[in-house]
Amino acid sequence: MDYKEKYEQWRDDPYFDEETRQELKAISADDNEIKERFYQDLEFGTAGLRGIIGAGTNRMNVYVVRKTTQGLANYIISQNGQDRGVAISYDSRHMSPEFAQESALCLAANGIRAYIFDELRPTPELSFAVRQLGCIAGINITASHNPSNYNGYKVYWEDGAQITPPHDTGIMAQVKAVTDFANVHTMAKEEAVKAGLYKVIGSEIDDVYIEQLKKQVKNPEIIKDYADQINIVYTPLHGTGNKLARRILKEIGFKNVHVVPEQELPDGDFPTVSYPNPEAEEAFELGLSLAKKLDADLVLATDPDADRLGCRVRDSQGVYHTLTGNMSGCLLAEYTISQIAAKQGLPADGALIKTIVTTNMADAIARNYGIDLIECLTGFKYIGQQILKFETTGKGTYLFGFEESYGCLIGTHARDKDAIVAVMALAEAAAYYKSKGMNLWDAMLAMYEKYGYYKDDIKSVSMSGIAGQQKIQSIMDTLRQNPPAQIGGYKVTAVRDYKKDIITDTASGQTRSTGLPTSNVLYYDMEDDAWVCVRPSGTEPKVKFYYGIKGSSLEDADAKSEALGSAVLAMIDTMGI
Numbered sequence: 001m002d003y004k005e006k007y008e009q010w011r012d013d014p015y016f017d018e019e020t021r022q023e024l025k026a027i028s029a030d031d032n033e034i035k036e037r038f039y040q041d042l043e044f045g046t047a048g049l050r051g052i053i054g055a056g057t058n059r060m061n062v063y064v065v066r067k068t069t070q071g072l073a074n075y076i077i078s079q080n081g082q083d084r085g086v087a088i089s090y091d092s093r094h095m096s097p098e099f100a101q102e103s104a105l106c107l108a109a110n111g112i113r114a115y116i117f118d119e120l121r122p123t124p125e126l127s128f129a130v131r132q133l134g135c136i137a138g139i140n141i142t143a144s145h146n147p148s149n150y151n152g153y154k155v156y157w158e159d160g161a162q163i164t165p166p167h168d169t170g171i172m173a174q175v176k177a178v179t180d181f182a183n184v185h186t187m188a189k190e191e192a193v194k195a196g197l198y199k200v201i202g203s204e205i206d207d208v209y210i211e212q213l214k215k216q217v218k219n220p221e222i223i224k225d226y227a228d229q230i231n232i233v234y235t236p237l238h239g240t241g242n243k244l245a246r247r248i249l250k251e252i253g254f255k256n257v258h259v260v261p262e263q264e265l266p267d268g269d270f271p272t273v274s275y276p277n278p279e280a281e282e283a284f285e286l287g288l289s290l291a292k293k294l295d296a297d298l299v300l301a302t303d304p305d306a307d308r309l310g311c312r313v314r315d316s317q318g319v320y321h322t323l324t325g326n327m328s329g330c331l332l333a334e335y336t337i338s339q340i341a342a343k344q345g346l347p348a349d350g351a352l353i354k355t356i357v358t359t360n361m362a363d364a365i366a367r368n369y370g371i372d373l374i375e376c377l378t379g380f381k382y383i384g385q386q387i388l389k390f391e392t393t394g395k396g397t398y399l400f401g402f403e404e405s406y407g408c409l410i411g412t413h414a415r416d417k418d419a420i421v422a423v424m425a426l427a428e429a430a431a432y433y434k435s436k437g438m439n440l441w442d443a444m445l446a447m448y449e450k451y452g453y454y455k456d457d458i459k460s461v462s463m464s465g466i467a468g469q470q471k472i473q474s475i476m477d478t479l480r481q482n483p484p485a486q487i488g489g490y491k492v493t494a495v496r497d498y499k500k501d502i503i504t505d506t507a508s509g510q511t512r513s514t515g516l517p518t519s520n521v522l523y524y525d526m527e528d529d530a531w532v533c534v535r536p537s538g539t540e541p542k543v544k545f546y547y548g549i550k551g552s553s554l555e556d557a558d559a560k561s562e563a564l565g566s567a568v569l570a571m572i573d574t575m576g577i
Helices: 003-012 018-025 031-038 062-078 096-109 123-132 168-179 189-196 203-215 222-230 242-252 281-294 327-343 361-367 380-393 420-433 440-451 465-481 554-575
Strands: 049-052 086-090 114-117 138-142 150-157 198-201 231-237 257-258 299-300 311-314 320-323 350-355 372-376 398-404 406-407 451-462 489-498 501-505 522-526 531-535 542-551
Touching: 003 018, 003 031, 031 465, 049 062, 062 138, 062 150, 062 168, 086 096, 086 123, 086 311, 096 138, 096 150, 096 189, 096 198, 114 123, 123 138, 123 150, 123 189, 123 198, 123 350, 123 420, 138 406, 138 531, 168 542, 189 522, 222 242, 222 257, 222 420, 231 242, 231 281, 231 420, 242 257, 242 420, 242 440, 257 320, 281 299, 281 311, 281 320, 299 420, 311 327, 311 420, 311 440, 311 501, 320 327, 320 440, 327 350, 327 398, 327 406, 327 440, 350 361, 350 380, 372 380, 372 531, 380 406, 406 420, 420 440, 420 522, 451 554, 465 522, 465 554, 542 554
Parallel strands: 086 114, 086 138, 114 198, 231 257, 231 299, 350 372, 350 398
Antiparallel strands: 049 150, 138 150, 299 311, 311 320, 398 406, 451 542, 489 501, 489 522, 522 531, 531 542
């Protein structure tokens, strides 16, 4: 069936509701729009679904969600996990409650109990709930930091992490096998409740989740003495973080917490930002304005599903500095690991885990404390996979894990990045350094002096639609076939091709395995601790170029980073794609 036939089926078949059919009739004269909506099924990949909300097979809507859930249900049944149930959460985006409801009722119709939250919840709490309830899987309805016209569907497995092999490919196959909507099951909510297959969860999970976070506090006595001296501005960016972030700060002793009023309440339009991403400058405009009026020590922003935390910190001159995900991750890693070392000693098999696109400062921290540095593919689920490996083998102790995109996890209560625990930890770190006569910017500068002035950045090239996908693939093919000998004056010393599972030493030509699962990623190790990594985004229509350098000062690091970034863009231009 070609895209026009699929379009006509959706437009005319009474299986689809009237609103859907009217939406499709309105585009009858726009062949390009019809093609974009129907040329393929919205792909269920290793990160689940993510796409534009609307009618069509290549869009996020109740029919695609229901069909996907049927595939998940079929896989759960094939694994004999139907008696364990599935936890479901959702964020503040348009259609999130509806998609969560459709998922729950499809599961129920397949004899699988759904535990659905009574209102929106942060992503890390869903990860926690899966394990707390003993579920076989979890579903999280969120598009994280994508624009407001997007939504998504993430699947978690019993370990609380997003799906990894073999479950990811198994679920993908089952989803793809559902080709007829007649084979998709659902049932009325009243019947599901009566059958005990639809259970609402809420505050009882919040309470145990918060208690687990409190166990990660390293210096309660310092918080007691210095919390009143720490002034915090926080924004949930219209998302899910508001209640739990404020609750944990209040319960551990921080009283001077000011929420940005314009961004406090959930709103799927994200009216104060074009892009609800704590990596974006605009996300902090209102927070910084309030912080300057209050002389706040730090400004914190969680993304809509509250798994990532961005921050700005105030120095002794009243200037606010941006902490990138690499910077805040290293700051929290240093604080967490140093406090464990000071209070109870580090375990012999302790480990710091990072992704391949995360700063090399993490390697320096691990060397300093004599702990293992484990590197994994991009995606926090691979960090979660390492935690599970530690638990199942009895070898390895998780100390801290983070990735460059503002995501970290302190503790093992969840198996995904957790901005709520990060909010708590950064506030605690601010109190700790205050007790030493320092602010968080002082602490960051001290780390640079100790480990080196590492600076890491990213260049992204957006390429949407069918043509965009082809261009992204062309970029990867070109680089794979013709690897650069140097980038920005830095000689390439090794090429890692994670798709081919080969690391090639450029001087000797010798090769070895990457030791990681296959992924469409290229990585260039270079002289002077510099590096470049290229990968298509798993959640957005873009190709990303990550890079990092090591300087001798802040100014030197800035100059070197800018030069390497320009060289990366120039490399893209020479491809002529």
